[in-house]
Amino acid sequence: xxxxxxxxxxxxxxxxxxxxxxxxxxxxxxxxxxxxxxxxxxxxxxxxxxxxxxxxxxxxxxxxxxxxxxxxxxxxxxxxxxxxxxxxxxxxxxxxxxxxxxxxxxxxxxxxxxxxxxxxxxxxxxxxxxxxxxxxxxxxxxxxxxxxxxxxxxxxxxxxxxxxxxxxxxxxxxxxxxxxxxxxxxxxxxxxxxxxxxxxxxxxxxxxxxxxxxxxxxxxxxxxxxxxxxxxxxxxxxxxxxxxxxxxxxxxxxxxxxxxxxxxxxxxxxxxxxxxxxxxxxxxxxxxxxxxxxxxxxxxxxxxxx
Amino acid sequence: xxxxxxxxxxxxxxxxxxxxxxxxxxxxxxxxxxxxxxxxxxxxxxxxxxxxxxxxxxxxxxxxxxxxxxxxxxxxxxxxxxxxxxxxxxxxxxxxxxxxxxxxxxxxxxxxxxxxxxxxxxxxx
Numbered sequence: 001x002x003x004x005x006x007x008x009x010x011x012x013x014x015x016x017x018x019x020x021x022x023x024x025x026x027x028x029x030x031x032x033x034x035x036x037x038x039x040x041x042x043x044x045x046x047x048x049x050x051x052x053x054x055x056x057x058x059x060x061x062x063x064x065x066x067x068x069x070x071x072x073x074x075x076x077x078x079x080x081x082x083x084x085x086x087x088x089x090x091x092x093x094x095x096x097x098x099x100x101x102x103x104x105x106x107x108x109x110x111x112x113x114x115x116x117x118x119x120x121x122x123x124x125x126x127x128x129x130x131x132x133x134x135x136x137x138x139x140x141x142x143x144x145x146x147x148x149x150x151x152x153x154x155x156x157x158x159x160x161x162x163x164x165x166x167x168x169x170x171x172x173x174x175x176x177x178x179x180x181x182x183x184x185x186x187x188x189x190x191x192x193x194x195x196x197x198x199x200x201x202x203x204x205x206x207x208x209x210x211x212x213x214x215x216x217x218x219x220x221x222x223x224x225x226x227x228x229x230x231x232x233x234x235x236x237x238x239x240x241x242x243x244x245x246x247x248x249x250x251x252x253x254x255x256x257x258x259x260x261x262x263x264x265x266x267x268x269x270x271x272x273x274x275x276x277x278x279x280x281x282x283x284x285x286x287x288x289x290x291x292x293x294x295x296x297x298x299x300x301x302x303x304x305x306x
Numbered sequence: 307x308x309x310x311x312x313x314x315x316x317x318x319x320x321x322x323x324x325x326x327x328x329x330x331x332x333x334x335x336x337x338x339x340x341x342x343x344x345x346x347x348x349x350x351x352x353x354x355x356x357x358x359x360x361x362x363x364x365x366x367x368x369x370x371x372x373x374x375x376x377x378x379x380x381x382x383x384x385x386x387x388x389x390x391x392x393x394x395x396x397x398x399x400x401x402x403x404x405x406x407x408x409x410x411x412x413x414x415x416x417x418x419x420x421x422x423x424x425x426x427x428x429x430x431x
Contacts, residue, residue, distance in 0.1 A: 024366075031372065042375045042379060056416065063422055
């Protein structure tokens with residue numbers, strides 16, 4: 001029973017945190033309204049204090065998300081590093097089936113570049129945009145909102161560009177027996193104009209691509225193993241998505257009762273977390289790709305043809 | 307309601323004193339202010355805060371918030387009393403002291419989160 005509880009807690013924990021923070025913020029809003037009613041002179045301070053309290057209670061969630069991303073990038077980088085030799089040796093062995101030249105190391109380069117990008121550019125950029133947002137709301141005379149929007153927008157553009165590059169290289173070198181999908185190319189264009197809805201469409205499009213050749217891989221690994229890979233790849237992204245949606249929801253709840261700066265701050269944090277979620281999604285897609293490649297190569301080794 | 311009666315009676319007494327012994331009026335007004343403040347705190351504010359906190363006792367930072375609001379409000383009352391006696395500068399100093407105390411408390415609270423945040427930034431580097 002304990003094991004089941006542990007497994008279940010992985011899925012219920014993010015939801016619990018979401019519910020907890022929603023209840024907390026609603027309580028804080030009520031307390032602040034009471035305080036304002038009885039001590040109207042305190043209002044100017046209360047607005048600042050509201051931001052401070054938000055920072056104190058929700059800061060933990062945000063930092064958890066960031067440390068989760070940091071760990072994720074580290075794990076994936078180690079994992080890819082471990083898998084490259086296996087993949088490369090398999091490629092050499094299966095030289096008859098696939099020409100080694102077609103499997104140019106550019107694929108490995110792309111994956112490694114992806115990890116590098118996430119670790120050194122994307123995650124710090126999102127952190128900076130978060131800090132800028134906070135400064136904008138805290139020091140109301142100075143506004144950095146354009147800068148943080150720019151950073152978020154460019155991070156999203158980088159993510160789509162990387163995704164497109166990954167797809168292009170994979171289909172170009174003949175690695176994958178699927179051509180570059182129009183489904184992934186169209187949302188890529190949309191990304192640059194609208195940052196937020198893309199996460200949803202990325203998820204949907206990503207699923208539709210994998211569906212195409214999932215069946216071949218499933219015969220090797222078995223259904224349960226594939227499910228495990230899927231969960232491992234997209235669990236962090238899902239957790240971040242829940243966090244981001246919680247913030248969006250909170251902003252919607254709090255907006256009528258407090259000053260615009262408070263709800264704006266929560267909303268901006270939600271936006272940043274959504275972009276972070278997109279980064280996690282990108283890593284997840286790369287992870288699943290590596291696994292699927294490995295399985296396809298193994299199948300080729302067994303002698304199956306497509 | 308008892309409190310309002312107290313206040314009205316004290317107001318009448320004060321007006322009487324103002325007419326008869328004007329010299330002592332300021333002194334007695336301050337004494338009455340503290341008596342009323344004591345009644346207000348012990349009869350209404352503290353019970354109300356306790357009642358409020360009993361509903362939200364598991365929510366972090368609510369007691370600190372409520373008490374800092376109370377603190378600020380008391381400070382502005384003292385400020386008013388100093389202004390009434392035409393010592394604006396001292397009243398202003400009281401307000402500055404209270405603001406500094408509140409700021410120091412909340413900065414210390416935020417500092418914990420900020421140090422966590424900076425440790426994550428270091429990890430990312």
